[in-house]
Amino acid sequence: MPKIVVDVMPKAELLDPQGKAVAGALARLGNTAFSDVRVGKRFELTVDGAVDAEVLASVRAIADDLLSNGVIEDVVDITVLDESGAHSGAGASGALA
Amino acid sequence: MSTRVGVVTFPGSLDDRDAQRAVRFAGGEAVALWHGDHDLQGVDAVVLPGGFSYGDYLRCGAIASHSPIMREVVAAAERGVPVLGICNGFQMLTEAHLLPGGLIRNDHGSFVCRDQVLRVENTSTAWTNGYTAGQEITIPLKNGEGGYIASAETLERLEGEGRVVFRYVGVNPNGSLNDIAGVTNERGNVVGLMPHPEHAVEAGFGPDTALAMRSGVDGLTIFASALRSLLSV
Numbered sequence: 001m002p003k004i005v006v007d008v009m010p011k012a013e014l015l016d017p018q019g020k021a022v023a024g025a026l027a028r029l030g031n032t033a034f035s036d037v038r039v040g041k042r043f044e045l046t047v048d049g050a051v052d053a054e055v056l057a058s059v060r061a062i063a064d065d066l067l068s069n070g071v072i073e074d075v076v077d078i079t080v081l082d083e084s085g086a087h088s089g090a091g092a093s094g095a096l097a
Numbered sequence: 098m099s100t101r102v103g104v105v106t107f108p109g110s111l112d113d114r115d116a117q118r119a120v121r122f123a124g125g126e127a128v129a130l131w132h133g134d135h136d137l138q139g140v141d142a143v144v145l146p147g148g149f150s151y152g153d154y155l156r157c158g159a160i161a162s163h164s165p166i167m168r169e170v171v172a173a174a175e176r177g178v179p180v181l182g183i184c185n186g187f188q189m190l191t192e193a194h195l196l197p198g199g200l201i202r203n204d205h206g207s208f209v210c211r212d213q214v215l216r217v218e219n220t221s222t223a224w225t226n227g228y229t230a231g232q233e234i235t236i237p238l239k240n241g242e243g244g245y246i247a248s249a250e251t252l253e254r255l256e257g258e259g260r261v262v263f264r265y266v267g268v269n270p271n272g273s274l275n276d277i278a279g280v281t282n283e284r285g286n287v288v289g290l291m292p293h294p295e296h297a298v299e300a301g302f303g304p305d306t307a308l309a310m311r312s313g314v315d316g317l318t319i320f321a322s323a324l325r326s327l328l329s330v
Contacts, residue, residue, distance in 0.1 A: 017201070018202060020206065069159065
């Protein structure tokens with residue numbers, strides 16, 4: 001069954017204490033190539049049936065109303081994966097978000 | 098007839114019983130409300146207590162803010178019914194858009210538990226009218242995600258309209274912008290704060306004071322204020 005993937009990130013201008021902690025751990029482990037880490041969330045919604053315009057519209061609404069809080073987070077991408085897990089043409093564009 | 102204050106219990110609420118007790122200490126009747134109901138049982142005011150509703154999955158307070166009773170709480174708040182959100186309850190109020198801004202993980206990344214000094218900056222809300230302007234109070238604070246944030250524009254509006262109700266004094270325990278510990282809505286009937294007034298209502302169980310250990314009862318005035326504002330309506 002196709003899946004719709006919603007990616008949510010903390011707003012760029014806000015402190016991300018989780019990312020800061022991970023960045024600190026990386027530095028302690030000797031990984032010096034990275035100047036910053038930010039930690040977000042990935043939601044995978046398995047669709048019961050075909051992904052049509054109506055489903056995509058409802059995912060956009062869900063992404064804004066429940067999966068993210070616009071005060072502290074941004075929905076950065078909404079992607080459709082087909083049965084094989086490959087990006088399908090329908091919604092592979094980040095513009096969907 | 099005594100004033101009835103509802104305290105909503107969500108799956109994962111921790112401080113609902115403490116909040117009920119605080120209501121009784123202040124002279125009101127505490128009414129237990131259930132998250133899955135659409136019924137506020139005709140209460141005169143509502144408290145959303147602290148805890149970790151729904152395990153704080155998704156975001157703190159996010160799933161609770163969509164629970165059945167919250168539709169009634171939002172409608173009541175819009176009618177002017179006093180609503181107080183403590184800690185997780187404050188997070189629910191921001192998620193439900195009854196209060197502006199949001200709460201994020203503490204800037205230092207650690208859970209913090211301490212007796213916290215606050216300055217009461219707005220004494221015209223339903224929940225703070227018993228304090229004097231600028232009064233400093235000490236109540237417990239315990240949170241991992243209590244960093245108050247809002248856009249620069251929102252912060253400016255809140256400050257300009259005097260809607261910052263409580264501000265941290267001495268230390269800023271969680272990286273909250275402008276040291277904000279609590280805010281109110283335009284009407285002043287909805288108040289949210291991260292620290293816990295319900296844990297400072299009975300001598301012997303509150304924060305230490307200069308007089309005696311655990312004798313602090315500075316939180317009681319919050320609950321007494323709501324009862325007073327309801328009597329004066």
